[in-house]
Amino acid sequence: MTIAHVEVRAQDETSVDIAISGEIDLSNAVSVQDGVFSAITNRLLSVRIDLAGVTYLDSAGLRILFALADRLRLLQTSCIIVAPFGSPTRRVIELSGLDNLVTVDA
């Protein structure tokens, strides 16, 4: 069973900080996407997604991040994705070209 946790770590009127941990694949991508999207309102100016605790991410997880980047661009909300250097997610994100759409921090 693939398990991921989505946690809203900090929140105020203009920003939200969401931490994801665990693994994301085909079997749980829909519920992870629901968790992330439902934590984001149209009032926000910036969204921070921390992937430091994610130990596996493939194209199913990338689809969530690309869809998120696309929606936030339309909402004119800035998006920062945190993926530490050397972490399993960093490499996949760099190879995917996601860093052209959103800011990727270490």
Add this chain to the structure above:
Amino acid sequence: MSRSVGSDNAEERLRRIEAVTDTTLAHLAVEELLEELLKRVRDILDADTATVLLVDGGGQNLIATASSGIEEEVRQGVRIRVGRGFAGRIAARREPLVLERVSPATVANPLLWQKGIQSLAGVPLVAGGELLGVLHIGRISGDPFTSRDVELLQLAADRVALATRARRSHVERAAASALQRSLLPARLPRIPGLELSARYAPGEGGSVSGDWYDVFTLPSGWLCVAIGDVVGRGLTAATVMSRMRTAMRSFAIDSADPSEALSKADRHVRHFEPQTMATIAYAMWEPSLERMHLSLAGHLAPVMAPAGGVAALAEVPIDPPVGVGSAPLRRNTTVIDVPPGATVLFYTDGLVERRHRPLDAGLKLLRDSVVSGPTETVCSTVMARLVGNDPTDDDIAVLALRRQTPEELRTMDLDVDAVPESLSDIRSALRRWLPAVGASEDDVADLLVVVGEACANAVEHAYGPRGGPLNIRLEAGEDEVRVTVKDSGNWREPRGRLRGKGTQLMRQLSDELHVEHDPHGTTVHIRRRLAGGDPP
């Protein structure tokens, strides 16, 4: 109706009571046997009803178990407290009792007076000094029972008690051993990189006690191994064991380390099974299988045998068993390296404890008997040398685990269902196998994604919602890994937005990628050089 009370009939009646335990009844279960016996008792004593109530496990209640002429007693599960009512008083005093006027004041069970029974006679069922229950008979006519009737009834009751006890202990033994069999894993899980074998032998005469072993994986990829012994015998110990086994699984799933799981088990036993004590060895293996985290609750330490080396008992502090004392005790977890080719043997005390042999001699013989190798051979050798033909009254459980060597692991096949739930199992297997054949952390991370994508594609596109077979073949060569992912489905082009990322990732993270679609399915060939620590 004529009453046969004359002394000339006494002999005939006795002979018929003898028949109460004849061999034609040998094949009947307890309830059927009792029903047949009660029919005969009614007949012999001209009674309208006859009922056997047996004492329950706790000794507090009498439960209507068989009845003749008043079958609703059994159907309604009549339950009488020992000491109360007619049957309860007989059980409490262990003496016969005759009632000439049945009324709500004297009889607790309303069925008896509703039935119109006027007089009752009852005797205790005692065998080997143990109270098993009560046998009572009733007459609607109101003809009182004579002391001669009571004597005959007691005679019949003694036969009934003996037969019940013999039958019940036989049934209990059978139930306990069936329960034991159903709870021991019928097939040990297949853990890539690990070879497993087990043995279970009941004690002499087929008597089981509370030994169990269990092997299972957690969603995190950790492997859990438990072996334990609930102190006690027979059905009671076996049922407590079954609850302990389930409890250990639930504690395992949300405990970070073995001592935490055992502390929870201890708290559970002290609260829910207050009369129980159990010894447990509980180990959690890291997903890489390189290390085992072990905690012992009053259980003997496992034998560790390195490949080609001398076996020794694991040096682990032995904490108290679970269910001891009134306060939780501090428990320890020890991390033990398990090199490739090493065997770990868990066992219960029945293996090494013999009346004629000191425990230390048994443990020495065990150490001398364990040589790392195929686990089936290890188990057979240990059982042959320590048990041989020497009967023991304790049951024995043995569980051997051996880490396979890189040579054995050059190729590996994983056969799974092409359903989303399989994806994490595949990753667990890869996380074990890849480091064993020399992959670095980066190699592992990349290959997890490449193989994961290929498998996710099969899950998404090869079959309908029921899924189908998916085979993953792993081969380690000189500085490279080859993986073949094969389904036998009907490829369907991906649908939806943001697709195609997966194939792009697979190409980027592998050195060679080749996909074949044919009418028999899709095969993905992946080759990836092992960078040995330097990211490409």
